[in-house]
Amino acid sequence: MSRPAPRKPEYHKINKDLFVLTYGALVAQLCKDYEKDEDVNTYLDKMGYGIGTRLVEDFLARSCVGRCHSYSEITDIIAQVAFKMYLGITPSVTCNNSSRNEFSLILDKNPLVEFVEELPAGRSSLCYCNLLCGIIRGALEMVHLAADVTFLQDRLRGDSVTEIGITFLKKLDEKKYRRKK
Amino acid sequence: MADEALFLLLHNELVSGVYKSAEQGEVENGRCITKLENMGFRVGQGLIERFTKDTARFKDELDIMKFICKDFWTTVFKKQIDNLRTNHQGIYVLQDNKFRLLTQMSAGKQYLEHASKYLAFTCGLIRGGLSNLGIKSIVTAEVSSMPACKFQVMIQKS
Numbered sequence: 316m317s318r319p320a321p322r323k324p325e326y327h328k329i330n331k332d333l334f335v336l337t338y339g340a341l342v343a344q345l346c347k348d349y350e351k352d353e354d355v356n357t358y359l360d361k362m363g364y365g366i367g368t369r370l371v372e373d374f375l376a377r378s379c380v381g382r383c384h385s386y387s388e389i390t391d392i393i394a395q396v397a398f399k400m401y402l403g404i405t406p407s408v409t410c411n412n413s414s415r416n417e418f419s420l421i422l423d424k425n426p427l428v429e430f431v432e433e434l435p436a437g438r439s440s441l442c443y444c445n446l447l448c449g450i451i452r453g454a455l456e457m458v459h460l461a462a463d464v465t466f467l468q469d470r471l472r473g474d475s476v477t478e479i480g481i482t483f484l485k486k487l488d489e490k491k492y493r494r495k496k
Numbered sequence: 497m498a499d500e501a502l503f504l505l506l507h508n509e510l511v512s513g514v515y516k517s518a519e520q521g522e523v524e525n526g527r528c529i530t531k532l533e534n535m536g537f538r539v540g541q542g543l544i545e546r547f548t549k550d551t552a553r554f555k556d557e558l559d560i561m562k563f564i565c566k567d568f569w570t571t572v573f574k575k576q577i578d579n580l581r582t583n584h585q586g587i588y589v590l591q592d593n594k595f596r597l598l599t600q601m602s603a604g605k606q607y608l609e610h611a612s613k614y615l616a617f618t619c620g621l622i623r624g625g626l627s628n629l630g631i632k633s634i635v636t637a638e639v640s641s642m643p644a645c646k647f648q649v650m651i652q653k654s
Contacts, residue, residue, distance in 0.1 A: 330571055333503055337617075339539075343538070359498060
């Protein structure tokens with residue numbers, strides 16, 4: 316692979332590494348502090364929630380997306396715009412049920428686990444990337460959408476893909492949005 | 497990629513998370529700062545490895561410090577260190593007049609007492625980076641007026 320300009324692309328990648336490495340250090344510290352995997356998962360989710368509530372403003376300011384008219388549109392935007400903007404990946408979206416309020420994001424590549432070979436011993440139910448679930452949940456709540464976001468499958472835990480499930484819980488506000496039939 | 501916002505928010509959550517789970521008191525405060533600093537240390541070690549993969553060998557200590565002030569700081573905080581001072585006997589003072597992690601917090605003396613919490617991670621970052629370049633050091637930070645801050649690096653001669 317040839318390198319056109321000497322340093323710039325490198326710096327970009329290293330900047331991403333900063334976030335990934337910091338996240339890794341955080342998870343390592345949490346594993347030291349909490350014995351149970353559920354506690355670490357909950358903590359990561361709560362932290363992600365705090366981040367998501369603030370990140371959504373940054374996202375809306377940068378992306379200038381318009382009003383969404385359906386849950387699937389929202390999920391598409393999360394996958395194609397938000398993930399691309401912050402993590403540089405575009406997960407694929409699938410809809411899991413006929414009432415169109417359960418979706419899955421399938422992550423082909425996950426930059427957060429770039430430096431993780433495997434989960435530490437005795438931590439088999441650790442959701443390493445649970446921060447992402449919290450972020451999505453927090454962001455959605457700031458735009459008045461309640462959702463349940465969890466990891467349905469995780470490559471680190473032995474599954475074949477990494478899959479995040481988003482279940483929208485409440486109807487969209489009728490005043491602002493038209494419900495997609 | 498808008499990584500900066502992500503890292504900023506993660507860092508702030510990190511600090512508030514560490515302090516939330518600790519009790520009040522001087523001892524606990526010190527422990528939290530140590531925790532944050534150790535996390536920064538780990539990250540600094542990893543980061544400097546990624547960074548210096550392709551760079552030339554450093555001539556001396558001053559060269560390393562200049563690298564930290566210019567390239568390292570620019571990549572991590574999008575700007576260079578504004579002022580580097582040294583007494584040529586192992587003490588370096590890095591001054592950043594608009595420290596990225598403090599700009600959103602205040603522009604003056606407000607919240608000054610909380611500033612040290614938000615600098616601990618970066619102190620560890622510098623210490624970790626230097627450690628993997630073969631330099632043992634102690635890094636402390638001081639803030640007199642946000643968002644300007646000074647990082648003091650004391651090289652430990654073994």
